[in-house]
Amino acid sequence: MTKLVAAVFDWAGTLVDFGSRAPMGAFVEVFRRFGVEISIQEARAPMGRAKRDHIATILTQPRIAELWQQQHDKMADDAAIDAIYDMFIPLNTKSAIAHSDAIPGAAATLAALREQGLKIGSTTGYTRAIMEGVLPLARKQGITVDNLVCAGETPAGRPSPLNMYQTFLDLDVWPAAQIVKIDDTPVGIAEGINAGCWTVGVTLSGNETGLSLEELSTLPPAQTDALRAQAGKNLRAEGAHYLIDSVADLLPVMDDISHRLATGEQPNRPVA
Known part of the structure; x- marks a missing residue:
């Protein structure tokens, strides 16, 4: 049975730093x-x-x-x-x-994916030097990954797929159709699409909205809906197959992708 083998996450705005501030x-x-x-x-x-x-x-x-x-x-x-x-x-x-606080629900989501047998990859626009300061703080909050590819570690960065290709090698996972990329930026979604993966765009916790959790919580529902819609539009424009508010909402999406894979579907670029 064809099944998912890995989930690859961005960092700021996706796993830590609500609002990518x-x-x-x-x-x-x-x-x-x-x-x-x-x-x-x-x-x-x-x-x-x-x-x-x-x-x-x-x-x-x-x-x-x-x-x-x-x-x-x-x-x-x-x-x-x-x-x-x-x-x-x-x-x-x-x-x-x-700004290294974990996004609510991130640790539980990663733990649940590991229980399902998935490997956890990560790519970032941060350099290795920056991430060396972030990783220990994230680890204390239950955010651990099986690999990390940083800016400057492949010949070309996002939106090229090379960071993803390096992740495939690090984790020994393939094919791309059995891997999901989760990111809060359009260029990060493009990275996943160009690698041939399923992609999940993060709307409210990430860069496209750009507000802290506290700031977001003070907004009226209509304004939050408008921010979600605009962020989703930007992420869909680069090919996001799914949209979620934050990583806390990921597990039902992963289940849906698993079902689609089981029926033979492939992650072709969605029609805008």
Whole structure:
């Protein structure tokens, strides 16, 4: 019988850091130090990419590119991106540690998947240095994984499938159709789609909504519904097969995927 063999998770906004808030303050602060004011929304736009790629993508936004040129008398080049990145990493490391609380239900979900015989993989846009600060704190909260692929550890990051391919090797799992990728960013969903996996987009706990659990809990239902719908639209646009509010809602989706696999279905890219 064909069955699922692994679930591969993103980290910030999916397993820890409700709202994926850790990188945002670091991005805003590092650009401020270079004389360029950016908004949280502008910082969020490329989320999910490796952080150097993320910085480079921020700098392509027309308003920011113009501000950079005004401040530095030239367009941002590779040397500028490297300088921002070098200053960003320690800021993001500190912020990631401060925002390492597990998302409610994450530990129980991982435990349930392991009881079903699945291996637990993970990929992230964070570097290994950042994750070395996060992993021990996550472990204390019951968040453990069987592998971790970080930014810069494969020749190309998201949305390429190479991080996923490395995960397949690390976990000794295949085929891709028996693996599920769970992520809160469009580029992370694209990573799973490009690898040939089932994909589950996380709407409310992740980057696309960008609010803490406390902030989200104060909203009227209509506003929460609107945020969920917009996040879902963005994730569906990259091919998400399923949408959930948070990882706490994952298990029924995994059951449905298992049923579809048993009937011979494959994770073809959904029609928008």
